[in-house]
Amino acid sequence: MRPAWRVASIRAAEEAYMATLPAGTLMQRAATALARRCAELLADRYGGAYGRRVLLLVGAGNNGGDALFAGAALARRGVQVAAVLLNPERTHAAGLSALTAAGGRTLAAPPDPVDLVVDGILGIGGRGGLRADAVDLVARATGTRGADGARPTVVAVDLPSGIDPDTGAVSGEAVRADVTVTFGALKAGLLIGAGAVHSGLVELVDIGLGPWLRDDPAVEVPELDDVAGWWPRPGPGDDKYTRGVVGIATGSAVYPGAALLSTGGALAGPAGMVRYAGAALESVRDHYPTVIPTGRVADAGRVQAWTCGCGLGTDERAKAELRAVLAAPVPACLDADGLTLLAEDSVVDTLRGRPAPTVLTPHDREFARLSGGGEPGDDRVAATLGLAARTGAVVLLKGDRTIVGTPDGRAYVNPTGTPALATAGTGDVLAGLLGALLAGGLPPERAAVAAAYVHGLAGRYAAESGPVTAADVIAALRPVLARAGIWGVRSAT
Numbered sequence: 001m002r003p004a005w006r007v008a009s010i011r012a013a014e015e016a017y018m019a020t021l022p023a024g025t026l027m028q029r030a031a032t033a034l035a036r037r038c039a040e041l042l043a044d045r046y047g048g049a050y051g052r053r054v055l056l057l058v059g060a061g062n063n064g065g066d067a068l069f070a071g072a073a074l075a076r077r078g079v080q081v082a083a084v085l086l087n088p089e090r091t092h093a094a095g096l097s098a099l100t101a102a103g104g105r106t107l108a109a110p111p112d113p114v115d116l117v118v119d120g121i122l123g124i125g126g127r128g129g130l131r132a133d134a135v136d137l138v139a140r141a142t143g144t145r146g147a148d149g150a151r152p153t154v155v156a157v158d159l160p161s162g163i164d165p166d167t168g169a170v171s172g173e174a175v176r177a178d179v180t181v182t183f184g185a186l187k188a189g190l191l192i193g194a195g196a197v198h199s200g201l202v203e204l205v206d207i208g209l210g211p212w213l214r215d216d217p218a219v220e221v222p223e224l225d226d227v228a229g230w231w232p233r234p235g236p237g238d239d240k241y242t243r244g245v246v247g248i249a250t251g252s253a254v255y256p257g258a259a260l261l262s263t264g265g266a267l268a269g270p271a272g273m274v275r276y277a278g279a280a281l282e283s284v285r286d287h288y289p290t291v292i293p294t295g296r297v298a299d300a301g302r303v304q305a306w307t308c309g310c311g312l313g314t315d316e317r318a319k320a321e322l323r324a325v326l327a328a329p330v331p332a333c334l335d336a337d338g339l340t341l342l343a344e345d346s347v348v349d350t351l352r353g354r355p356a357p358t359v360l361t362p363h364d365r366e367f368a369r370l371s372g373g374g375e376p377g378d379d380r381v382a383a384t385l386g387l388a389a390r391t392g393a394v395v396l397l398k399g400d401r402t403i404v405g406t407p408d409g410r411a412y413v414n415p416t417g418t419p420a421l422a423t424a425g426t427g428d429v430l431a432g433l434l435g436a437l438l439a440g441g442l443p444p445e446r447a448a449v450a451a452a453y454v455h456g457l458a459g460r461y462a463a464e465s466g467p468v469t470a471a472d473v474i475a476a477l478r479p480v481l482a483r484a485g486i487w488g489v490r491s492a493t
């Protein structure tokens with residue numbers, strides 16, 4: 001897991017650490033690493049940094065100071081460095097002196113050509129998006145060309161200016177970086193929502209802050225090793241029942257496709273058997289001979305987890321099926337119409353009364369129905385955790401960077417998502433896979449995190465062959481599990 005923090009936690013750590021160090025030490029460490037990375041990027045593009053042209057965009061705070069000291073280091077290596085100061089009277093004085101002493105210059109407007117732009121306008125002190133003068137400067141700077149005729153490489157200092165460091169929200173305009181060199185700790189806003197898109201490649205520089213980060217992280221990012229370590233694998237002693245049986249209560253006469261997609265997702269998971277209960281049993285039987293179909297949840301036989309709701313409809317039959325799933329003493333993943341029906345009821349009482357864990361998988365509009373308020377808003381982590389705390393359920397809030405939140409306040413952001421998944425039915429596949437992971441015995445938050453992670457990988461893999469449909473995501477799940485080393489069989493020893 002890669003942890004990320006909110007600004008308050010990072011500021012507290014920096015303050016405590018800086019009190020033990022000579023003034024300016026952390027900024028020097030940050031600037032040195034930033035200069036090194038800029039030189040590498042120039043070398044990758046041009047074969048060397050000497051003589052290349054770097055433009056620093058410098059704001060009023062320490063973020064600008066980092067840029068100026070890094071510019072000084074680059075100038076000492078023979079790079080032609082120019083700086084545009086957004087707020088000359090409040091520019092970091094020592095940084096500016098260092099730059100000019102090293103041969104860098106200040107300009108009133110961006111020059112042309114520019115090979116690399118360093119965005120030091122705003123760091124963790126930035127609030128409320130870029131102001132008009134900064135928007136204009138960024139547009140002009142990034143509209144220039146390098147000596148090779150291509151647009152300049154954009155490197156953000158600590159975080160792209162204009163994104164909210166805690167939530168990743170962008171109000172108005174923000175810098176779009178190719179690389180973000182971030183110092184001491186990952187900022188949550190680099191990983192969530194628009195912030196993740198604006199940050200490009202995020203590279204964390206160690207400035208010694210780690211041991212001083214005393215708060216819990218705001219959010220954690222799962223890595224392949226986590227998911228591979230959790231994924232249930234069959235061993236020699238297993239049979240189809242010990243691996244877990246998942247029940248799929250989805251689909252309807254109107255939406256038989258949802259039954260097929262969720263069942264297809266479940267079949268790629270680790271469960272030993274998939275049971276289907278619903279109105280689309282004929283279609284399921286035709287498509288998936290290994291699935292045991294019945295018409296109603298009550299007749300399905302024993303399962304270790306349920307997935308319920310995709311394409312279920314909202315009629316009396318659907319309500320009865322949802323009630324049967326909610327009453328079952330096994331974990332349940334509720335999606336789509338299951339969430340809509342839940343929202344018509346008293347969500348909190350219903351879920352808190354459940355005899356086993358529940359995972360809710362809303363998109364934004366379903367979230368609004370469930371929460372009884374609006375859509376998640378800018379702070380998607382806080383919104384997810386709020387709903388999880390109220391309902392006692394694990395909440396998986398879908399999106400470009402899907403968020404998983406637990407009732408006790410832990411949050412995860414999925415790094416593998418792709419907009420290619422923004423197509424009808426992919427959520428059904430996710431819900432089926434998640435149910436199979438619950439049946440395989442994973443705790444609910446791990447099941448949710450692992451399902452989102454693998455679902456994202458499958459979306460990316462499917463997109464390599466062309467436009468993606470939900471059926472393509474199902475087809476990609478098995479090869480992705482094998483290719484990533486997540487799937488495997490445990491040997492006898």
Ligand SMILES: NC(=O)C1=CN([C@@H]2O[C@H](COP(=O)(O)OP(=O)(O)OC[C@H]3O[C@@H](n4cnc5c(N)ncnc54)[C@H](OP(=O)(O)O)[C@@H]3O)[C@@H](O)[C@H]2O)[C@@H](O)CC1
Pocket residue numbers: 014015018026027028030059060061062063064066090121122123124125126127128129130131134157158159183
């Ligand atoms: N602390 C450390 O140990 C280390 C810190 N490091 C570095 O320091 C950075 C944090 O520096 P920081 O606290 O000076 O804040 P920073 O982001 O430069 O901006 C504050 C200035 O921006 C202004 N401003 C705010 N919003 C604005 C807007 N929308 N549009 C325009 N202006 C706006 C605000 O002015 P005001 O709004 O008050 O008028 C204020 O003057 C951090 O990200 C990292 O890079 C590293 O060196 C490692 C060690």
Ligand SMILES: Nc1ncnc2c1ncn2[C@@H]1O[C@H](COP(=O)(O)OP(=O)(O)O)[C@@H](O)[C@H]1O
Pocket residue numbers: 336363398399400401402417418419420421422423424425426427428429430455
């Ligand atoms: N812009 C996007 N970028 C990445 N993933 C997305 C995007 N939009 C949607 N997704 C993903 O696609 C899936 C869509 O699920 P959902 O909205 O429930 O669709 P459906 O109900 O049609 O199955 C979710 O896993 C979601 O995270």
